Amino acid sequence: MIRTVVAVAHTSFGALSLGVATEMFGYDRSHLGLPRFDFRLAGVRTGELRSPFGMVLKIEHGLEALDDADLVLIQPWDDDTIEPPEALIDAVRRAHDRGATLMSFCSGAWVLAAAGLLDGKRATTHWEWADRLAARFPNVTVDPGVLYVDEGRILTGAGGAAGVDLCLHLFRREWGARIANAVARALVVPPHRDGGQGQFIVSPLPEVGDSDRLVDVLAWMRENLHESATVDQLAARALMSPRSFARHFRAATGTTPRAWLLAQRLQQAEELLESGDLPVEEVARRVGFGTAAALRDQFVRRRGVPPRDYRRAFRSTVSPVVLAETG
DNA sequence: CAGCAACCCCGCCAAA
DNA sequence: GTTTTGGCGGGGTTGC
Numbered sequence A: 001m002i003r004t005v006v007a008v009a010h011t012s013f014g015a016l017s018l019g020v021a022t023e024m025f026g027y028d029r030s031h032l033g034l035p036r037f038d039f040r041l042a043g044v045r046t047g048e049l050r051s052p053f054g055m056v057l058k059i060e061h062g063l064e065a066l067d068d069a070d071l072v073l074i075q076p077w078d079d080d081t082i083e084p085p086e087a088l089i090d091a092v093r094r095a096h097d098r099g100a101t102l103m104s105f106c107s108g109a110w111v112l113a114a115a116g117l118l119d120g121k122r123a124t125t126h127w128e129w130a131d132r133l134a135a136r137f138p139n140v141t142v143d144p145g146v147l148y149v150d151e152g153r154i155l156t157g158a159g160g161a162a163g164v165d166l167c168l169h170l171f172r173r174e175w176g177a178r179i180a181n182a183v184a185r186a187l188v189v190p191p192h193r194d195g196g197q198g199q200f201i202v203s204p205l206p207e208v209g210d211s212d213r214l215v216d217v218l219a220w221m222r223e224n225l226h227e228s229a230t231v232d233q234l235a236a237r238a239l240m241s242p243r244s245f246a247r248h249f250r251a252a253t254g255t256t257p258r259a260w261l262l263a264q265r266l267q268q269a270e271e272l273l274e275s276g277d278l279p280v281e282e283v284a285r286r287v288g289f290g291t292a293a294a295l296r297d298q299f300v301r302r303r304g305v306p307p308r309d310y311r312r313a314f315r316s317t318v319s320p321v322v323l324a325e326t327g
Numbered sequence B: 001c002a003g004c005a006a007c008c009c010c011g012c013c014a015a016a
Numbered sequence C: 001g002t003t004t005t006g007g008c009g010g011g012g013t014t015g016c
Helices: A015-026 A063-068 A086-098 A106-114 A130-136 A162-175 A177-187 A212-223 A231-237 A242-253 A257-275 A280-286 A292-303 A307-317
Strands: A004-009 A038-043 A047-050 A056-059 A071-074 A101-104 A148-150 A154-157
Touching (some): A004 A063, A015 A038, A038 A056, A063 A086, A071 A106, A086 A106, A101 A106, A101 A162, A106 A130, A162 A177, A212 A231, A212 A242, A212 A257, A257 A292, A280 A307
């Protein structure tokens, strides 16, 4: 149960990460089905923090605020030549021992690592920090090529806008795909970027011009998930050789045709499971799995639970308002 | 749940 | 010289 959320800023603050935190947990989005969070901003000490651009942040809560937090948002750490203060490390460890969930943005992973909470775990951080983090904390498996890593009660996000993806992932995990999608729609961002998607996406939106062919095929794929088109067929549809299609596809989406299709299928399956009473067999058929077993297999692998459990967990919590697709 | 056939994907390389 | 293309090999994954 996540109700009390505390963001921890350090010796400076980044407007983007802090903005993501306030946007996601500060505003009342109970009309979308989220709980109303008790959101607070804490610091190592109270008082003023300055960003490099003249913004001034007034910190009203000290680290004691972490002691009743269900979710702690670790803001980026500023300087890898400075060790996080003992008081901060203690507070973070206490929160973890108490059962709170900890989430780091960008270089905030440094604080979690310094507290020893990432030992033996996978984690990510901003790609510019990945080498330093891995060198300083050899017990941490640093993966700079993903948007976020979910280790249960500890989640680490990559840099910059990946904080958005991390939060949407948490919403999806805790409250289901429909609510996460509704929040994404409210923020006018794409509903779901898979955690494993690389940070180095050359061009998120394919450039116009000669890749129109690819754009058309992507649209077709999205609308025809139930068609089990092979890469060869898709390439033919795009008027390219399979090899070139694969390359253009990766440049445009950051992933491969099969992985992309699978992610889309699972996402759509989630929505059908949450919002309808269709038998799992029928859900599988509609989103392009030949058999329910195939859907179940992938569902367990990527989401950790079988479709039936997923449906049981999320269907009852959804408020039926809100989600008119015209939104 | 294992096994298998089909398919995918990426590095490599030569050609355009 | 640089960039793009497309065919190939074969290790990996998926579907049934």
